[in-house]
Amino acid sequence: MARISSLLSFSFTLLIFLHGYTAQQFPNECQLDQLNALEPSHVLKAEAGRIEVWDHHAPQLRCSGVAFVRYIIESKGLYLPSFFNTAKLSFVAKGNGLMGRVIPGCAETFQDSSVFQQGQGQEQGQQGQGQGQQGQGQGQSFRDMHQKVEHIRSGDTIASSPGVAQWFFNDGNEELVIVSVLDLASHQNQLDRNPRPFYLAGNNPQGQVWLQGREQQPQKNLLNGFTPEIISKAFKIDVSTAQQLQNNQDNRGNIVRVKGPFGVIRPPLRSQRPQQEEEESVGNGLEETICSARVTDNLDDPSNADVYKPQLGYISILNSYDLPILRFLRLSALRGSIRQNAMVLPQWNANANAVLYVTDGEAELQVVNDNGDRVFDGQVSQGQLIAIPQGFSVVKRATSDHFRWVEFKTNANAQINTLAGRTSVLRGLPLEVITNGFQISLEEARKVKFNTLETTLTYSSGPVSHGRPRRADA
């Protein structure tokens, strides 16, 4: 008996297995009958902050082909330089700081003025002189030169190329919060569809916990992988310094606390940026473009908004016309800020997947899939993420004083189609298509087409139905 039941259990297991196998043979990762507001699934704690990672195997993120990360950097926290195998688009959700990138082959254009006055020709010969100055502890008197450092602040969107090292420093008094989307499905990622940070310094004692199929080991910096002798020869330093570069005894993680001043050379706080000039330079030699290409833009200045209604809110879009590097990264962003009871008219992305991250407040969302099923009907609130795949329709209604969010889209020029309003699809259809399609009168069809004069934002008052997704009822 026992044996027979064992056999039955086996065959049952096998059947389940075969079913899974068939499903997989023809991948259906966008067969999404239900979406969820997602929270991070892994937290990597570090000395001066933490890195929160969303599970990129979640069905809606797998369908969208992206990973998502949130960096919380405390005051005086330094996110050590690292790079990814993917294009990355980041948004500063909170706080202020400094950012540096190191682009291969570009010059160290930020120089301490005392060095500059001495002339560059003498620089290299004088390297040895600096040694006696150790311990003075003031940035200004040290001779240094490095690549561009930029101020970043809440609302900034930052484009990052794969393989290019980047660091952040929180020079403010509040937390610096940065959220980033990593485009796993783009051809810019030449590895598999996993996010893989490479650390130049720092480490991650917990290991890459978001990866499957490998027994996790603590993640070390790159230099750690070479033998100290090689490091010593490559940098022309003694072996003991080489070993220090390997950070073996370091348990601070990848966000460390800076003790003392952080005297990197930086420009004064920026004012208005002249956008036109930089765009013109695109198309010249790659080197010029890459070294001087602008990679940030601020989306929180309502004076630059693409949609602006003082009573309702604003929406700003950042695409490759604004920031040409996005053409290579094939990503774009949308920033929205709406007031209580404002509604974003129902719309879909024609040529992109989107992931929506809530930076402030909360809203009610309804999302509809290709089958006409409501796959999400509920609240999203600060710190939550939801994916809106290509073609899925969504309507948003603020339910707190302010609802603010950022959407990252997997196309350099994502096109939005609205269902209602002056620039909507229904407005573009002939009345006869509407009357015949919906079996309504010409009078009603005319109302459907012309009643809503707004393009994107409208007033929304009164309660909204808050049932479960319709499919569950059926």
Add this chain to the structure above:
Amino acid sequence: MARISSLLSFSFTLLIFLHGYTAQQFPNECQLDQLNALEPSHVLKAEAGRIEVWDHHAPQLRCSGVAFVRYIIESKGLYLPSFFNTAKLSFVAKGNGLMGRVIPGCAETFQDSSVFQQGQGQEQGQQGQGQGQQGQGQGQSFRDMHQKVEHIRSGDTIASSPGVAQWFFNDGNEELVIVSVLDLASHQNQLDRNPRPFYLAGNNPQGQVWLQGREQQPQKNLLNGFTPEIISKAFKIDVSTAQQLQNNQDNRGNIVRVKGPFGVIRPPLRSQRPQQEEEESVGNGLEETICSARVTDNLDDPSNADVYKPQLGYISILNSYDLPILRFLRLSALRGSIRQNAMVLPQWNANANAVLYVTDGEAELQVVNDNGDRVFDGQVSQGQLIAIPQGFSVVKRATSDHFRWVEFKTNANAQINTLAGRTSVLRGLPLEVITNGFQISLEEARKVKFNTLETTLTYSSGPVSHGRPRRADA
């Protein structure tokens, strides 16, 4: 005994399973030892027509990365607006009709003349006035404005971007038949490799039967997925009209019969299209390009043929030089029409997969794969489909009075290599390569290179071998 045989049967199952698993781990979907002329596998019936869907899991279509659909729209039938997650290229196989698309952000450039005379400035204020006119039943007296509507006719090829809604109306007396290829493998499709129509109006009571891994439910229109309250607020209409938009009680499918006149604003029937002008505008601002970009071209006018032999037939090619939007869609088309006993010389596509659909008549095809095996040797006839993957060689010979077909190719500029003829590969090889390669005399090699003066079409008389694919014999 029984138990042992059970165990044996289990282990056998497991072995088969493991074998499948291994095969899958390294996908081999182009390991094609046999092709078939394919017929539709699913038929969606609607009030005024039907939609016939080919199984995109068929090995040759999986290898080619495409799905294929045929729309049969009866006289007075209206294919309600819908959009896809993929780029789409369509061919009007039969009949005449109207087509409309709604491109996000583009203006309603088609206006009823009475509206036009009153001036656009007054338009919005007067919307309410139209309500009393309901029931007059004549298109002309209604005020309407909508996006471009175009006449389509047999031979037209129509390019469609993902996410852009499109409708068709059969204003002729015979069936309107449109066949469409959907490019699942292109980066324009950001979902999984399944064709997913999104319905703005109409429905599909059978559900998306071509999908696997989801229990099918009837497919509704997009508005159906939102709550009526949201629809009501978005369109500023009352809730009962909102419920009508959701078409819940509608069982007409996605092709409905228009009762009464279909008075959409339309241009007079087109004559010659000035191709040059439109091409020049490409490269300007995207908005201009998208709103005014030409998306159709007729391939049935022999005066525009790329290959034309009065006695044999003609071949016309539509690529991104003719229709610039194809550059974005990465698709192109070829139309062929040959007479009894004409032969298309053996050729392969260098940089594209192709799917060949027979619009009229029948022909004998031989197709050869990478291994030099004949994987198809037989008849294809009207309404059948066959895939010709990249590099596979094919020869076509008409076996009816007229054989006419359309080939869709997964490259904006598909390159054809011919094996025989004046522009063929063998003509481009030195004689010494041919004599040494095939172990033939110089005299024979010279015949091989120079005997056939035609480039594409030649006479073919006498019977052609009609055995089974050679591999089956081996």
Add this chain to the structure above:
Amino acid sequence: MARISSLLSFSFTLLIFLHGYTAQQFPNECQLDQLNALEPSHVLKAEAGRIEVWDHHAPQLRCSGVAFVRYIIESKGLYLPSFFNTAKLSFVAKGNGLMGRVIPGCAETFQDSSVFQQGQGQEQGQQGQGQGQQGQGQGQSFRDMHQKVEHIRSGDTIASSPGVAQWFFNDGNEELVIVSVLDLASHQNQLDRNPRPFYLAGNNPQGQVWLQGREQQPQKNLLNGFTPEIISKAFKIDVSTAQQLQNNQDNRGNIVRVKGPFGVIRPPLRSQRPQQEEEESVGNGLEETICSARVTDNLDDPSNADVYKPQLGYISILNSYDLPILRFLRLSALRGSIRQNAMVLPQWNANANAVLYVTDGEAELQVVNDNGDRVFDGQVSQGQLIAIPQGFSVVKRATSDHFRWVEFKTNANAQINTLAGRTSVLRGLPLEVITNGFQISLEEARKVKFNTLETTLTYSSGPVSHGRPRRADA
């Protein structure tokens, strides 16, 4: 007992299976904990040479998305015309020869002078005349015209488009050795991720042994797949010649020995190539570009080197700025030649996978993955291959008199980031980031940044640690 143990063994098998299944559901092909220096896994023997194929299922090649092949062509050996489903980049590792390609639609620009003098207009009428000349055995007196034939020599890099037939002839006295990378993961390959050679002539009696999931059958030429009657009609030759074209009795493989002279029309041996002219023509009509586009460049001339140090060696890079066709193929190459004890400073590829093939000598390599683990620490020597995935850091140290290698990269403009040296990432970081990141003093940080003045190559003396990959120790 036996039964219970059987059941246990079953459940164990199933567990392993399920584990593999899960791993596969979320593919992790770049989860590389160990790399190996790879040798060919299959050898196809032919009359006048052999074709050596690396197993493209090896984890590091699967991650990189490429296949790799080595052609060894003996003196007087002719590699018969064939084409691939992928873009291909080749490097002539040894020897001299001739290369011909046949591009569809391009003219036969190489003409025997006697034909040329008679005028092209008479050519076609005179085809029959040549028949009596058979047996004279001298290339000059034969009338022939064919597409471009080029001399190739050691150091040449050759770009090949998918679907374009190519042949090689060894006209020297030593072996002609060509290595080729096939980009399986690029969109240029529209089939599955398997390398598929298509043979115009010749055959492969062993079959495509590198493919899985198909019972191997001998691979024949394309003409073999058609019926002789079709061949006869297409080429307007008699059936017996058609049968000869099918090479059924031929067992010479795809590299055959040329008996007698090989009198193809060829230009004199090239001297300096004027690079500028050809680049300017890009962007004109596709036909012009494709027919006249340059596809080769020599990387062994130190006078064109990108990095050159007389005592240490040189490095030359070939990207789409040098060879514009690489923009379409999305491939580039790097040639390195260093002397004993020279070291290439540690570096990674920001936007490309690379495969490194050793043409001469040997070197010690250390490779570090995303986790900071040393995944390779050992010797690579002549004829071996190793993949360096995107973001993985590598350091090379020559351990023989000369170490020479070629790297193929899956990006038309692969960017190298160096860890140490004048243009390195650490040089671009502010001192404060280095001191805080590595917990070292300002004095040490300054040494780390400024001590190494070289950009790429430096001296390396003394023994290098030669342990096992670090992970194995842990």
